Amino acid sequence: MSDSREYxxxxxxxxxxxxxxxxxxxxxxxxxRPAPFSTELRGVCTSRGETAMAAMGEGHFQFATTDxxxxxxxxxxxxIHVCTPNDSHRELAIAALEAGKHVYCEKPLADGLDGARxxxxxxxxxxxxxxxxxxxxxxxxxxxAKQLVDEGLVGAPLAFRFCYLHAxxxxxxxxxxxxxxxxxSGGGALFDLGSHAIDLVQHLVGDVTRVSAxxxxxxxxxxxxxxxxxxxxxxxxxxxxxxxxxxxxxxxxVEASRVATGTTDDLTLEIHGxxxxxxxxxxxxxxxxxxxxxxxxxxxxxxxxxTKVQTVQEYPAPAALPSPKATVGWLRFHIASLHAFMxxxxxxxxxxxSFADGAAVQAVLEAAQTSHQTxxxxxxxxxxxxxxx
Ligand SMILES: NC(=O)c1ccc[n+]([C@@H]2O[C@H](COP(=O)([O-])OP(=O)(O)OC[C@H]3O[C@@H](n4cnc5c(N)ncnc54)[C@H](O)[C@@H]3O)[C@@H](O)[C@H]2O)c1
Numbered sequence: 001m002s003d004s005r006e007y008x009x010x011x012x013x014x015x016x017x018x019x020x021x022x023x024x025x026x027x028x029x030x031x032x033r034p035a036p037f038s039t040e041l042r043g044v045c046t047s048r049g050e051t052a053m054a055a056m057g058e059g060h061f062q063f064a065t066t067d068x069x070x071x072x073x074x075x076x077x078x079x080i081h082v083c084t085p086n087d088s089h090r091e092l093a094i095a096a097l098e099a100g101k102h103v104y105c106e107k108p109l110a111d112g113l114d115g116a117r118x119x120x121x122x123x124x125x126x127x128x129x130x131x132x133x134x135x136x137x138x139x140x141x142x143x144x145a146k147q148l149v150d151e152g153l154v155g156a157p158l159a160f161r162f163c164y165l166h167a168x169x170x171x172x173x174x175x176x177x178x179x180x181x182x183x184x185s186g187g188g189a190l191f192d193l194g195s196h197a198i199d200l201v202q203h204l205v206g207d208v209t210r211v212s213a214x215x216x217x218x219x220x221x222x223x224x225x226x227x228x229x230x231x232x233x234x235x236x237x238x239x240x241x242x243x244x245x246x247x248x249x250x251x252x253x254v255e256a257s258r259v260a261t262g263t264t265d266d267l268t269l270e271i272h273g274x275x276x277x278x279x280x281x282x283x284x285x286x287x288x289x290x291x292x293x294x295x296x297x298x299x300x301x302x303x304x305x306x307t308k309v310q311t312v313q314e315y316p317a318p319a320a321l322p323s324p325k326a327t328v329g330w331l332r333f334h335i336a337s338l339h340a341f342m343x344x345x346x347x348x349x350x351x352x353x354s355f356a357d358g359a360a361v362q363a364v365l366e367a368a369q370t371s372h373q374t375x376x377x378x379x380x381x382x383x384x385x386x387x388x389x
Contacts, residue, residue, distance in 0.1 A: 004036055007345065008076045010043040010101075012068050012092050013083035014055035017106055017133075018044075020331065021081050022059045024338040032339055033320040037346045039079070045071045068092055072099045079345060082106060085178040086185050090115035093130075093355075094122045102129040102345045104338070108195040108365060109358030111186030113381070116355075116362035120383070123355040131341040131351025132358035134199040136267065138336035140311040140328060141288035142200065145271075145278050148290060149204055155275030155293075157205045160252030162269045164193040165260035169238055175223040176232050188236030190215055191365055194256035196267065198364045199353065204278075205271055206248030207360065212377045213242045213368035218259055242368055265330070279306065286312045286327050354387040 009025060011018050025039050044061040045068045046052045056064035065071055072080060072095050080096035082089050082105040090110045096103045103123070109132055110116040123130040136142055148154070166189075168174070178184040185191055190213075201208060215237035224230045239257040246252075250273075260266070267282035279289035288309045296302035313328045315336060322332075344351050360383040371378035 004038070005346065006038045006040055007078040007342065008042040009039050009079050009081065010045070010071045010074065010077040011041070011059070011061075011081040011083055012045045012071065014044050014046050014051065014059065015083065018081065018083035019059070020334050021083060021104070021338065023331065024335040027335050028339060028342070031321050031335055032318045034318060037342060039342060042077055043071045043074060069095065072096050072101060078102060079104065079342075086111040086191065087183060090119055093119050097122050097126040097128055097130065100126075100128065104131050104133065104341050104351075105355070105358070106133050107199075107358065107361075108186065108191045109355060109362050111184070111191075113359070113362050113366040116359040120355045120359045124386070129341065129345045129349065129351050130355040131344065132353050132355065133334070133337060134196060134353045134357070135333040135337040136196055136200060136282070137203055137353060138333045138340065139280075139282070139285055140314045141280050141285060141309075142204075144288050144309060144311050144314075145204055145280060148278065149271075153276045153290065153292060154271055154273030154278060157246070157248050157250035157271055157273045159272045160201065160205050160250055160270060162197040162201055162252070163255040163266065164197040165255065165257045165263040165266040166193060167259065167261050167263050169219065169258035170261050172219045173223060175226045175228065176234070180222060180234050180236055182235040185236060187365060187369065188215070188217070188238055188240075189256045189258045190237050190240040190368055192256070192258065194240050194242070194254060194368070195361050195365060197254045197256055197269075198361050199357065200269060201244070201246070201252070201254060202357070202360055202364075203353075204269070205250050205252065206246030207382070208244045208364045208367075208380050209247050210377050210379050211242050211244045211364060211367045211371055213240060213371040215240050215368065215372040240368065277306075285329070286310065350387040352387065354385075356383060356385040356387050359383045360385060
């Protein structure tokens, strides 16, 4: 184990998700003990001077700027968080890697596959840690699902259905934002929520090789600002429905939506294989449902049936708080994801999920858009993944 060390942290962007990342840094020393490293929030960059100053106060950073290159150039910053809209991830992450920083980048990796490939190229030759915030890989139930898949519980995967459903954009009066602007986001529900679900498919089932997608937009224009009479056109999808095949021989569906009335944060997955099956529901995150087809079915059903495994808060050491028997929730997944990233930084490893995993998701996102435009199946270009998954 390396000597204890303090890492200086710089955040670019301080909106909704950067606050979660800052909270996660502040939580690390309480939740993980003993800790061979510590982190300090040193600098923050936002797009306007007043938000930068407010962010500095809120996050207890030591300095604030509106110039990302100033933040990246500072020698007291070791780690850069990219927490800005999708169209700026490429430029910021590459600048940070080229300056010798480790990069924790929000999802989706970029606003398009070309940008994601470029980020992966620079990351691969940088010798630095690069990781994408696919925090659902750090849900204990998903961590257990991955172990069981690797141990052969599912066998050969045959079929799957993953959904990530929100309802927040059902209201046509909800105003425009960067998420609804194709130039800034690259895509709608597909990029926002579909990226998480596709990463989980590739983590648990196999790499997607081809996809057939429908990406409808239901609300075609929205107020330019809250309450405005002026409306701007929306060119991103509200809802994504995809049929997919994987290199492991499975076929399945992924659905992502921001207009799924009645849902809140509904991420569900089901995998069926030759030996067994798995089910998970983010709204009930303490359990992984496991079916072993090899269990005896007699007499009277024997012990056959789904087992509700109590994965609750079962993080491995050095996780020390909350107790492993306690219920688990959304912020905890982000803290676990950040802890994994910082451990990789400290131990000199590539991130996991790395930019290669992020680019592999981006390849599926782009193929889905191609499929929607052409009305045909689209092949997913292969992204070499030399890093652990
Ligand atoms: N992993 C998750 O669960 C999750 C959740 C929400 C958002 N995200 C991702 O996080 C990213 C940011 O989303 P958000 O919801 O926090 O957005 P947001 O609109 O709340 O905040 C964006 C921030 O970026 C700043 N910004 C914009 N352009 C900038 C630039 N060029 N340089 C410096 N600062 C700039 C803004 O000032 C603002 O502080 C997106 O990529 C999004 O997909 C991930």
